[in-house]
Amino acid sequence: MAWDLDVYRRDAELFCEEIDRDYYLHLAGHKPGLEVEAIYERHAALFTREAVDRIGEARRGCEGVTRGCSARSNPFYEADPSDGDEEERRLRYLHQFALGGHLGARTRTLEARLAELEATLELEIEAETIPYRMAPVIQANEPDPERRAELESARNAVLDKRLNPLHREGLEAVHAACLELGWPSYLDAHSDVRALDLRALAGRLEEFARATDVEYAPTVDPELERTVGMPLAELRRSDLVRFFRAAHLDSLFPTDRMVGALRETLLGLGIDLEAQPNVVLDTEPRPTKSPRAFCSTPRVPDEVYLVLPPIGGREDYATLFHEAGHAEHYGSTDATLEFEFRHLGDNTVTESFAFLLEGLTASPEWLEKILGAEAEAAIEHARAARLVFLRRYSAKIAYEVELHGANADLEAMPDRYAELLGEGVGVEWPRETWLADVDSGFYVACYLRAWALEVEWRRELTERFGAAWFSSGEAGELLRSIWSQGQRLDAEDLLAETTGRSLDFMRLASDLTTAV
Ligand SMILES: [Zn+2]
Secondary structure, eight states: OOOOHHHHHHHHHHHHHHHHHHHHHHHTTSOSSOOHHHHHHHTGGGGSHHHHHHHHHHHHHHHHHHHOTHHHHOTTOOSOHHHHHHHHHHHHHHHHHHHHHHHHHHHHHHHHHHHHHHHHOEEEETTEEEEGGGHHHHHHTOOOHHHHHHHHHHHHHHIIIIIHHHHHHHHHHHHHHHHHTTOSOHHHHHHHHHTOOHHHHHHHHHHHHHHHHHHHHHHHHHHHHHHHSSOGGGOBHHHHHHHHHOGGGGGGSOGGGHHHHHHHHHHHTTOOGGGOTTEEEEOOOOTTOOSSOEEEEEETTTEEEEEOOSOOSHHHHHHHHHHHHHHHHHHTSOTTSOHHHHHSSOHHHHHHHHHHHHHHTTOHHHHHHHHOOOOHHHHHHHHHHHHHHHHHHHHHHHHHHHHTSTTOOGGGHHHHHHHHHHHHHTSBOOSGGGTTTOOGGGHHHHHHHHHHHHHHHHHHHHHHHOTTGGGOHHHHHHHHHHHTTTTSSOHHHHHHHHHSOOOOHHHHHHHHHSOO
């Protein structure tokens, strides 16, 4: 059968629907197993090498038309020039989708073996046996720093011995696939399909990290003292999960107020969760339901699920509001947009709105107004945690650019990983997680840009509607008008179109280091 772009688009949309619904039904506890394997098989044509090549060719053909100024001065070229931009964007998003799926298909068997192993491996500590996947949870709740260090080193030993050989095989497979597809490296492949210079982005984040160097320890030390009883200079990586956990803040976030707090917040923005037939709020407890809130989007905007666990605490509030940001963004997307703009695109955009709503749970005005809480402690902790996270991610992108670059020396990478992460976070960093710590497809770049983009949305909303913007119907209207565009534009273009500004990591640096 001849290769046809329109057929491809229809099949891709169907694939997204089937896969997202399957994940929803499984993770929400409606059914035990996943049918991912069968769904991929049915749609195998989406992720062949030919598909990636054909979309790449179409994209290059399209760029020629939009970039050449002759098209606009040519009196016989009657199409609206912006149509060319739209088509270029659609093909770019489709190219990224096809590449991601192709690389996923090459490693799916390995991923399944990894998941199976992770689910069955155990750590032996003294006389105790602990499931591998439970170790970080136990570590976050462990008050004794020596015991936390023991747990982490036992986990790292198992990771290195049992899982890293598979991780390494997977890395080599995706690197080889990018070369076969004609790119010089995995890094170049992703810079191309994202139309984003990832090397330059890593450079900008190095500047961000430098700009926060002086304020780093003074910002995090008081919070580290409060949560783990020691300053940055004495910290080990095994203490970080305990610091992020911040158990002392749980009492500020009552379990029975969690769903009500979300409803009330959205109502303040003019969004009635009950009256949104397309956003299904799934609060029912089921035995096999995921313990973390999540959002699933089989059909954007018509079928969006916001699933939450029946528990609470600070982290669950933050996760619920994060996922609600995704749900409202996708749920408000214009149904007439092309498939690529509803389901694909630059995930920086949806992550920025997830961070915006998540950030409310650490905003003084929100805490006071919605939870009636004296909030200083939560705000200070959130700022310190965000700074640690961002410095960690800034180091991560520098590392991933090296790891995935042409001719990377994989033998040298575990040391390089420990060096870069150790410098960035300011603690001695173990080498063993050099592969497990890497998300596929440079997702790290989405998170980093989303954090910077969130600062811009918050600034815009605060300037126009005040610090309590979350209780302004007009703020809600503005957000819904931006959300209606789905992911038609990438982060940079959407920000420029909405505010006339550009992403600025220095503004993010001052947002994190200057007390409000
Ligand atoms: Zn997210």
